[in-house]
Amino acid sequence: MPRRTKLAPRKTPTQERSRATVDALVQATADLLVRDGYEKLTTNRVAERAGVNIASLYQFFPGKEALVAEVRRRHVEAQQVAMREAMTELRGQGLEATVRALVSMGVAAHAVNPKLHHALTEELPARVSRVGQPEEDPVLAEARKVFERLSVGVEDMERALWMVDTVAHAVIHRGVIERPGDLASGALTEELVTLLLRYLRRR
Amino acid sequence: MPRRTKLAPRKTPTQERSRATVDALVQATADLLVRDGYEKLTTNRVAERAGVNIASLYQFFPGKEALVAEVRRRHVEAQQVAMREAMTELRGQGLEATVRALVSMGVAAHAVNPKLHHALTEELPARVSRVGQPEEDPVLAEARKVFERLSVGVEDMERALWMVDTVAHAVIHRGVIERPGDLASGALTEELVTLLLRYLRRR
Amino acid sequence: MPRRTKLAPRKTPTQERSRATVDALVQATADLLVRDGYEKLTTNRVAERAGVNIASLYQFFPGKEALVAEVRRRHVEAQQVAMREAMTELRGQGLEATVRALVSMGVAAHAVNPKLHHALTEELPARVSRVGQPEEDPVLAEARKVFERLSVGVEDMERALWMVDTVAHAVIHRGVIERPGDLASGALTEELVTLLLRYLRRR
Amino acid sequence: MPRRTKLAPRKTPTQERSRATVDALVQATADLLVRDGYEKLTTNRVAERAGVNIASLYQFFPGKEALVAEVRRRHVEAQQVAMREAMTELRGQGLEATVRALVSMGVAAHAVNPKLHHALTEELPARVSRVGQPEEDPVLAEARKVFERLSVGVEDMERALWMVDTVAHAVIHRGVIERPGDLASGALTEELVTLLLRYLRRR
DNA sequence: CATGAATGAGTTTTCATTCAT
DNA sequence: CATGAATGAAAACTCATTCAT
Structure with a gap:
């Protein structure tokens, strides 16, 4: 090291x-x-x-x-604060409510400071960006519990979680930049929720 | 400008x-x-x-x-060559075959030179990276036709295409880095195809 | 600009x-x-x-x-200091004394640092040289007053001033380089004074 | 060398x-x-x-x-061609006609290609500019003869010639740039002729 | 002769970082 | 601690000039 x-x-x-x-x-x-x-x-x-x-x-x-790291630290902190509310809804809900809450959290996180968010995720070289935040996402941890409780019909839970995380992030992230209107109207969120639910609801 | x-x-x-x-x-x-x-x-x-x-x-x-732009130009060219085969399967197939072909193409594209691909997408600042490739993806254009022919039950075709594009790219892209095993075994591809089909097959 | x-x-x-x-x-x-x-x-x-x-x-x-500009600024400053003495003689004198004083001032200015002066005026490209000193020469302003008071018999005062300025500068300037002996002996100065007086004394 | x-x-x-x-x-x-x-x-x-x-x-x-030298050579050549006409008038005339002819020649020379002339005289470093044209000005040689024949009342003929040359050049040169109107109207020329005649006509 | 290519040796300018007060 | 000053190292870019074909 x-x-x-x-x-x-x-x-x-x-x-x-x-x-x-x-x-x-x-x-x-x-x-x-x-x-x-x-x-x-x-x-x-x-x-x-x-x-x-x-x-x-x-x-x-x-x-x-170090400066950039501190900027990111503060930004992530702010995002987590923003997510904390929606976080509470996560407990004891059904699948749809849970997914909806997860998506809301993602959107909320992206809404904190979109320009800075963009700079931190798109402009930063991966080497710089990745360092210093290898911790497990607390949201994901929470989601795992919920999904397990709801015994979602999925073969590999870890893989499913990874899929959900990847897909949701991508849609929201690109949506902020490329389809801000659809995001604001909720149409994109709805589409994403639909997609995720259909993915998770299997026999 | x-x-x-x-x-x-x-x-x-x-x-x-x-x-x-x-x-x-x-x-x-x-x-x-x-x-x-x-x-x-x-x-x-x-x-x-x-x-x-x-x-x-x-x-x-x-x-x-300019050097980087040329590197990217050549890389994209190589990717397109690699995609051209799978491209042919796209015509006159059913929905599942089509989606499967699309995913294969994405995977093929990412397989061309993974390390360079990573460098070009992750290390490059967006300002540098984004410039100069605003043209419509020919694959997307093809996919649109197929979807329309199959009259996929989707409200907004453009949005759906965007979703498919975004989701597929994200899964493959992150997959290459974070789940290379799942990608190689085809498990991840299968998961992605499932997800996309469930998303597209609506009543 | x-x-x-x-x-x-x-x-x-x-x-x-x-x-x-x-x-x-x-x-x-x-x-x-x-x-x-x-x-x-x-x-x-x-x-x-x-x-x-x-x-x-x-x-x-x-x-x-910027370096050259600063060099010039300092040189001009030094010249102005050198001219200030002769400047005083300018007030309340007759035409001949005035012209003589003007010429003396020019000579004094050129005597400050002849080599540097030469470098600044001859070696510098006009683009570099001209920029940044467009202000009215205080000496000329003074001369105008004197000439007006003496009601010099001249049609166009501005033109006459310009002529005097041009002629005096040229003679002294070229004199420093090509006829330093005549300048030192005062012969050239005398010649210049004669020329200017004859030019200015009209009926 | x-x-x-x-x-x-x-x-x-x-x-x-x-x-x-x-x-x-x-x-x-x-x-x-x-x-x-x-x-x-x-x-x-x-x-x-x-x-x-x-x-x-x-x-x-x-x-x-060498390129610049050739440019200058051609420019000077063109100037000399332009001066040749006025040159003829120089022979066998009185003082005023002679001076007038001299001034005309100077003006003609400056009219050939003013911008290039400016570039060659003002933008060029003296070191570059001066080299390669040390020959006696043929016009000056001619003027000397005329002045001597007219037995102009001047102490030092060489000095007087130098004065005339210097003054005429300066007025025309600066005039082209700073008083083009006066030059075109002939007012400046007239002023210059007057100045030179008064300088040369002494008892 | 003409031309595309190549290059040694700069010149301008910036950056991260340290130091003395 | 704060600040003005300083600097080694290097990055970006150019120029005059030559060479091989």
Whole structure:
């Protein structure tokens, strides 16, 4: 394992002023990421845009990957907050309600900050993007339980879960960009729910 | 629309010698892309690896984006060749055979050069990747005809096509990386075909 | 109007250390300009001669034009200082004394740093040279007042001023290079004064 | 004396085709000089614009200075042709007619190809510009004779000639750029003639 | 002769990162 | 801690010039 240190922030700012500095840096990173993409993201530009001295940047972050990692961490956090509501509905429901809830959660997650989301998923090189979030998706874990309880007629549960995850993500993700109207109207969601239910309801 | 010129090659090589040079450059680009990702791709490295003077590189390509564009062009070309066989099965078949053929084509396309495919789809920033291939997928066009002929019970044909496209791509794409075993055994394909058929067969 | 930004310095140095750096850069630019001409002036050479890292150069100047512009700015400043003395004589004098003073001022200006002056006026492409000093010559403004007060017998005052300006500049300018002896002895100055007086004294 | 060869053309083209090539190169050089200035003049660009292979360029010219020298040679030639008419009037006239003729010749020379003239005199670095035309101006030689015959009341004939030359050139040269209206109307010429006559007519 | 190709040697410019105060 | 300054290293791109066919 090489310097994974590259990804973690350096100092956790405790004082008031420092936190403002860090926030400015993270915000600037997000802005530049959205506007110009990862390629043109440089530590100098981030510092300049944040109105922070470049040396200060290095006081808190070991490099630009760490900045991006922090941006993603905060974004994921925000997404999880957004999902938490729909999450509750997940318990003790029937299959349709469950699937509907799962899809809603996905949509909610994508609605948090679509542009940043796009930048984080599409502009980032996979190497940068993938690192640091290998944990099992809590939503998937929850879904597994529900599906098992409902004894969905599926051969390989893991595979089915993977399919659902893959399909739902893809439809929502591409939908945000290519069919925003259908997403907003709920038509796309409906289509997705139909697809998933037909897939899961087997004899 | 800024200078799209950045993407087109500069000179088209006419002599034998220069064609070799260009090929070496394109090959080197592909190699480096696979090995180190787009981020670390530099014109200097490409030239060096190709054993070509940097100035020669610029004689034929205006920059690294053009190199990558050419790599992608060739890759897509190879994919289309690979798909052409399965393409023939598409005509005059029933729904299941059609869907099965479509999936096979997708798999075949992904089998051409998986590592390069991965690099081109995952490592490339969307800005770079998306540009220059806005043409309608010929496969989709074909699929539309078949579906219409079979009068698939679907409300909005375009949407359904989009769904099929999105879902199939996602499953195959992620499958290549995350479930290569299932793909090789045909299990994943079968699962995908099932899913698509259930989605398309409505009353 | 393209990025005129290319001409203005980037950062204004605040600390002692950086002021020295900037001075070294400007001085090196002037030296190289005099020695090798504008053509052979490169940012690398400037940085090297100044004993400054090339990146530091770009921290303060956006390119070589800005360096040259700064050199010129300082040179003009020095010239104006040199002219200020003779300037005082300009007030409340008769025509001859006035013309003599004007000529003296021109000579004084050209005496500041003849080699640099030559480099700036002869070696620089007009595009580079002309830009950024379109302001009305304060000397001319002064001369106009004097001429008007003396009610010089001239049809078109503006044209006459332009003539005087043009003629005086040319004689002094070419004189510095081609007839330095005559200039030093005062003979050329005398000739010029004679010429101007005869031109201005009409009935 | 270093490789003055740098300035002379290499081969004098005898065949039809070659002359066309050379002409295209010279013309392209002139065009680029006018449009983009000496700085951006490169052999590659000249060849490209002329529609001539770069290697062919080097068959006829040893470098870009030689190209420019040839452009200037042709321009001067054209100017001399243009001056030849007015030249004839120079013989056996009185002072005023002579001066008037001299000025006319200067104006005629500047009228040949003003833009190219400007490029050649203002954009070219002195080092490049000055080389290769050190010969005594035939016009000046002629003027000397006339002045001597008319026994103009001047102390130092050489100096006076130099003054006339300098002043006339400057007024016309700057006039072309800054007062084209006055030049076209003849007002500027008149002013210049007046100035010169008053200078030359002394007791 | 003409042409496509090739290239050594730059030139411009930027980046990530460190240092002294 | 913060900040202005500094810099090694390299990336992007160009130029004059030559060579093989």
